Amino acid sequence: MSTIARAEVLVSSPGRNFVTLRITTSDGVTGLGDATLNGRELAVASYLRDHLVPLLIGRDPARIEDTWQYLYRGAYWRRGPVTMTAIAAVDTALWDIKGKVAGLPVYQLLGGRSRNGVLVYSHASGVDVPSLLDDVARFRDLGYLAVRAQAAVPDIGGSYGVRKGEVYEPAATSLPDEQPWSTEAYLNFAPGYLRAVRDRFGFDFHLLHDVHHRLTPIEAARFGKDVEECRLFWMEDPTPAENQEAFRLIRQHTTTPIAVGENLTSIWDVQHLITEQLIDYVRTTVVHAGGITHLRRIFDLAALYQVRTGSHGATDLSPISLAAAVHVDISVPNFGIQEYMGHAAETAEVFRSGVRFENGMLLPSEEPGLGVEYDDEAAERFPYEPKYLPVARRLDGSVHDW
Structure with a gap:
């Protein structure tokens, strides 16, 4: 049975910051997931690298639903943009793998x-x-x-x-x-x-x-x-x-x-x-x-x-x-x-x-x-750059929703 052999968290800034998760199975099939949270990218990268990646190694990549429930319900601290973005990266990468194994685009x-x-x-x-x-x-x-x-x-x-x-x-x-x-x-x-x-x-x-x-x-x-x-x-x-x-x-x-x-x-x-x-x-x-x-x-x-x-x-x-x-x-x-x-x-x-x-x-x-490839060599030319979204202030100086 194929299992998840490796999961890599890739951070690069080609035009803007992106966090990418790449999962590789024991059969050598790779899947990509996006884990980008604008202005808080490294929070998701850490959540993945320090908390989720260790849980993925050895799991069956075909069990997408079970993995989703495991990562969501198993964490106790549920929801929120950091958690859900990290889970999304895993889920999307597994769908990418499933499509490649089946020989079909994901929409099929x-x-x-x-x-x-x-x-x-x-x-x-x-x-x-x-x-x-x-x-x-x-x-x-x-x-x-x-x-x-x-x-x-x-x-x-x-x-x-x-x-x-x-x-x-x-x-x-x-x-x-x-x-x-x-x-x-x-x-x-x-x-x-x-x-x-x-x-x-x-x-x-x-x-x-x-x-x-x-x-x-x-x-x-x-x-x-x-x-x-x-x-x-x-x-x-x-x-x-x-x-x-x-x-x-x-x-x-x-x-x-x-x-x-x-x-x-x-x-x-x-x-x-x-x-x-x-x-x-x-x-x-x-x-x-x-x-x-x-x-x-x-x-x-x-x-x-x-x-x-x-x-x-x-x-x-x-x-x-x-x-x-x-x-x-x-x-x-x-x-x-x-x-x-x-x-x-x-x-x-x-x-x-x-x-x-x-x-x-x-x-x-x-x-x-999914039909997307990630170029590691090109990514090395674009290192991470700390960036923040703006903050809005009303004309009286008070903070407003941006």
Whole structure:
């Protein structure tokens, strides 16, 4: 019987920091899992290296469900982003191995295709409205059928959602960048630039917007009502999700669809949001919600309540996570949309992925497993760099949700 012979935790920074788990069986089959938690990468690397890797050696790699339960229930201290990201890395790597052993891409093991391709959206941004409109035009010319729009609030200085280079990456070096924030200025400005996008480009594509936990429930309700004429595909994270009853108030005041979940890590975190139909899209991810095994449970629950998927897919998820997401997305019946920002050129030197973008959609690799390879030699050129996500402060100096 094949067993797990080795598990390696690989930390590199090709364009940004990534933590990768590589599991090798006694038969020489390897599987890759993403273990990246933006701004807290080494916490997951330690959790894997010091606590989970010793438990994996000698186990049967085919027993994915049993391994998931063993790592989750056996730890006593459950859930949370560090634990669930570490478990996700193990789970995803084992699915990669299972696909390679079977000679099939992972989506075939999940039941095969439910659709021909995976609809994706990317991030248009600007320092002002004209530059935002130019960026939306660029993504439309590239063939995107859905675009997220964000612009810097004038005279404030905060830059959430605004790309500085080719790829949006908010994590900065040294200590966190403290950025100013004014809810009042945002509420006065954002509905206008979303209307400007519709005025210029019309309604023949999907328009999305990320509020990024910045509003109180009643502020979010007012924002959702103000932008109803823009027919947003969704407003994302309108208020922090710790108070899930808050979404009921938002629901009472607007028909703008709501998407939530990129920083939630388990089915229990989203259970109330789904079963009470307080959201329209659940944004949990392979890497932060326990891997393919657990993400499927979340999506199956969501399907019962007509909640669709919309998984987070920023550049802080490695190409391994993106590939795993596409395999899941193409197979589940209640798929909605997949975030896709692309990666830096350096990232592609380390991670070789078979995922393809065509006609506004992503297509999975047809290679056995996930279809991603890790280049150790290239990774050595990109050592780990400590980085933090920003912190937001209101104009009076108090800390606000970033």
